[in-house]
Amino acid sequence: MNGQTSIPDRLRAWLAPYVYFSNNWISLVGVVLVTSAAVLWLFMLPAAFGQESENPYLNIITVMALPATFFAGLILVPVGQLLRLRRERRAGRYPGRLPTLDLASPHLRRLLLFLIVTTVANLMIGGQLTYRSVHYMESVQFCGTTCHTVMKPEHTSYQNSPHSRVECVQCHIGPGASWAVRSKIDGIRQVWAVLVGDYSRPIPVPVKDLRPARETCEQCHWPQKFAYNKLRIIDKFADDEANTRSRTVLLMRLGGGTSGPHAHSGIHGAHLGPGVSIRYGHADTARQQIPRILYTNSNTGRSVEYIAADANRDAVRRLPTREMDCMDCHNRPTHAFDLPERAVDRALAEGLISMSLPFVKKQAVEILKQAYASEAEASAKIPAALDMYYRTGQPAVYARNAATVKQAGETLAAIWKRNVFPEMKVTWGTYPNNIGHTDFTGCFRCHDEKNVSVADQSVKMTQDCNTCHSLLAMEEPSPKILSELGIEEALPTEAAPVSDGAK
Numbered sequence: 454m455n456g457q458t459s460i461p462d463r464l465r466a467w468l469a470p471y472v473y474f475s476n477n478w479i480s481l482v483g484v485v486l487v488t489s490a491a492v493l494w495l496f497m498l499p500a501a502f503g504q505e506s507e508n509p510y511l512n513i514i515t516v517m518a519l520p521a522t523f524f525a526g527l528i529l530v531p532v533g534q535l536l537r538l539r540r541e542r543r544a545g546r547y548p549g550r551l552p553t554l555d556l557a558s559p560h561l562r563r564l565l566l567f568l569i570v571t572t573v574a575n576l577m578i579g580g581q582l583t584y585r586s587v588h589y590m591e592s593v594q595f596c597g598t599t600c601h602t603v604m605k606p607e608h609t610s611y612q613n614s615p616h617s618r619v620e621c622v623q624c625h626i627g628p629g630a631s632w633a634v635r636s637k638i639d640g641i642r643q644v645w646a647v648l649v650g651d652y653s654r655p656i657p658v659p660v661k662d663l664r665p666a667r668e669t670c671e672q673c674h675w676p677q678k679f680a681y682n683k684l685r686i687i688d689k690f691a692d693d694e695a696n697t698r699s700r701t702v703l704l705m706r707l708g709g710g711t712s713g714p715h716a717h718s719g720i721h722g723a724h725l726g727p728g729v730s731i732r733y734g735h736a737d738t739a740r741q742q743i744p745r746i747l748y749t750n751s752n753t754g755r756s757v758e759y760i761a762a763d764a765n766r767d768a769v770r771r772l773p774t775r776e777m778d779c780m781d782c783h784n785r786p787t788h789a790f791d792l793p794e795r796a797v798d799r800a801l802a803e804g805l806i807s808m809s810l811p812f813v814k815k816q817a818v819e820i821l822k823q824a825y826a827s828e829a830e831a832s833a834k835i836p837a838a839l840d841m842y843y844r845t846g847q848p849a850v851y852a853r854n855a856a857t858v859k860q861a862g863e864t865l866a867a868i869w870k871r872n873v874f875p876e877m878k879v880t881w882g883t884y885p886n887n888i889g890h891t892d893f894t895g896c897f898r899c900h901d902e903k904n905v906s907v908a909d910q911s912v913k914m915t916q917d918c919n920t921c922h923s924l925l926a927m928e929e930p931s932p933k934i935l936s937e938l939g940i941e942e943a944l945p946t947e948a949a950p951v952s953d954g955a956k
């Protein structure tokens with residue numbers, strides 16, 4: 454009998470202080486927290502293994518509040534024990550005589566069994582909760598909707614982008630543990646900033662310490678794949694009564710690839726080709742003013758320093774520099790915001806706004822450019838303004854096209870809601886898009902003939918119109934090239950309505 458009880462005896466001796474010191478209110482609160490979180494978790498278990506709920510607030514409870522309660526409880530138990538231990542020591546009562554635990558007592562055995570079972574269960578629950586929280590924090594829903602107001606502009610533009618099926622973390626964090634840890638630490642600071650309302654409106658760009666684009670974008674877009682030309686057709690509609698359409702046709706000289714004739718030519722090849730490195734000095738934090746560019750190609754040994762002709766060389770050389778990557782051109786691959794003219798042009802091209810409404814392009818842009826204090830105000834006032842214009846200005850048109858006017862008004866309101874976010878101070882043009890040169894400086898930040906080689910002033914950054922694209926047609930009503938290619942789309946066929954002649 455004696456030999457058999459030695460292990461339980463030792464266990465008993467070891468457990469005695471644990472049970473004794475647990476008898477304090479902090480540990481008891483801890484036990485209550487752990488048990489209630491565990492019970493709640495049991496109830497939510499079926500949902501936990503399924504998809505995240507549609508409701509972000511429910512998700513915040515299950516993936517953040519629940520684990521927080523659970524682990525807070527787990528921590529409180531030993532904290533209470535330690536505090537009690539300290540108190541007893543101070544009072545000189547420790548090591549006092551601990552009440553002996555009698556293993557023969559079925560009471561104690563049950564307690565022991567209970568402790569073992571709960572510990573195992575706690576480990577399982579804790580593990581699952583942690584896994585689920587970490588997983589949830591990487592979801593589009595968490596990134597895009599938890600801090601509802603803050604992320605609204607980015608989440609909205611994202612949903613309307615070619616990347617709407619790519620998770621936020623794929624671009625913002627990328628693969629591997631070190632950036633994940635960095636971003637989690639930064640994320641805690643950001644959640645805190647949102648909770649206390651201490652964040653900038655709009656969120657400033659460029660995003661600080663964003664992972665180098667080549668490690669994120671190239672997960673999906675590998676450079677070997679870039680060797681080709683790309684046809685771009687841009688539709689525009691004029692301010693006249695007929696909303697006359699014109700079309701620009703560009704053959705984008707993309708080039709690129711890792712070897713072969715295009716590796717160093719074209720847009721991708723010139724900046725990303727094998728051995729190429731481009732660094733630039735920027736005079737503003739938004740990287741919109743670039744008075745210094747350093748080009749090196751380790752394969753050919755060529756290296757050039759370009760400095761703006763009117764700049765002070767020494768001052769410019771002290772500017773912070775950055776290694777050029779995808780995001781210096783593609784800074785809006787997913788959070789692309791439109792300007793009013795572009796958005797209306799696209800809606801007209803897609804038939805969401807009918808070409809048959811006289812002066813609709815001009816009116817639509819004017820209405821969009823007005824200030825509206827909130828989404829609710831815009832949803833009401835924008836369709837009303839267009840309705841008013843046709844109702845009072847062009848009653849004959851209105852009589853025949855009331856439904857078309859209504860649809861155009863709703864489309865306009867939707868455009869506004871995708872691009873303007875008063876609560877984040879985001880409005881038309883807040884975030885410049887660096888692809889191109891017509892709406893923002895874009896490529897011409899560097900490709901400005903002012904930027905000349907220091908060694909040979911006659912070598913300039915090119916602005917030649919056919920280097921980056923072949924201009925196949927420029928704002929022509931029906932470009933010959935499109936009919937040659939057999940892709941000339943007919944203009945909308947509805948009979949043009951008779952205008953009342955109102956301006």
Ligand code: HEC
Pocket residue numbers: 593596597604607608611616619620621622623624625656657658659660661663780783784785786787788884
């Ligand atoms: C295809 C890659 C990609 C995806 C997917 C993506 N982002 Fe971005 N994000 C970017 C780039 C690039 C920038 C701009 C960086 C810069 O200009 O410095 C950016 C910028 C931002 C900014 C700064 C403000 C701004 O508009 O520039 C926020 C906030 C942001 N993203 C949140 C999100 C959220 C939330 C999601 C998911 C709903 C998401 N992003 C998905 C690439 C991405």
Ligand code: HEC
Pocket residue numbers: 615616619620623624666669670671672673674779780783786
């Ligand atoms: C997880 C994969 C993934 C990542 C990461 C990713 N993309 Fe994409 N990207 C896509 C997919 C899918 C498309 C859509 C292709 C299509 O529509 O044909 C796309 C489309 C694009 C397009 C063409 C858009 C258009 O209007 O046709 C560009 C430009 C682009 N991505 C740039 C980037 C940049 C820059 C990054 C890094 C910031 C990036 N992508 C990161 C998957 C990804």
Ligand code: HEC
Pocket residue numbers: 666667670671674675676683685705707720721724725777778779780781782783888889
């Ligand atoms: C010098 C500026 C520049 C840099 C740097 C750059 N791109 Fe591009 N990229 C462009 C332009 C311009 C286009 C053509 C856009 C258009 O007209 O639709 C383009 C097109 C693309 C497309 C769309 C191709 C298609 O078939 O539609 C993808 C994808 C892309 N780039 C990915 C990348 C990735 C990934 C990187 C970084 C490794 C990168 N780009 C670096 C300027 C750049």
Ligand code: HEC
Pocket residue numbers: 706718719720723724731732733743746747748757777781782887888889895896897898899900915920921
């Ligand atoms: C950060 C500065 C910078 C920006 C921004 C930039 N480039 Fe460049 N680009 C360069 C440098 C440097 C060269 C190489 C110049 C040389 O060879 O000396 C170059 C060369 C080129 C070439 C090859 C020129 C030739 O003569 O063959 C093309 C095409 C090109 N860029 C297109 C673009 C396009 C399109 C954009 C905008 C989407 C753009 N670049 C934006 C720095 C820039």
Ligand code: HEC
Pocket residue numbers: 685687701703888889890891896897900915916917918919920921922924927
């Ligand atoms: C450094 C490269 C580069 C040079 C040089 C350049 N462009 Fe462009 N251009 C672009 C890019 C990139 C776009 C954007 C294509 C897109 O929207 O995807 C563009 C777009 C355009 C567009 C369409 C604008 C629109 O409304 O969307 C026109 C027109 C145009 N360029 C004309 C010119 C003319 C004229 C010149 C000569 C003065 C010129 N470009 C020089 C890179 C260049």
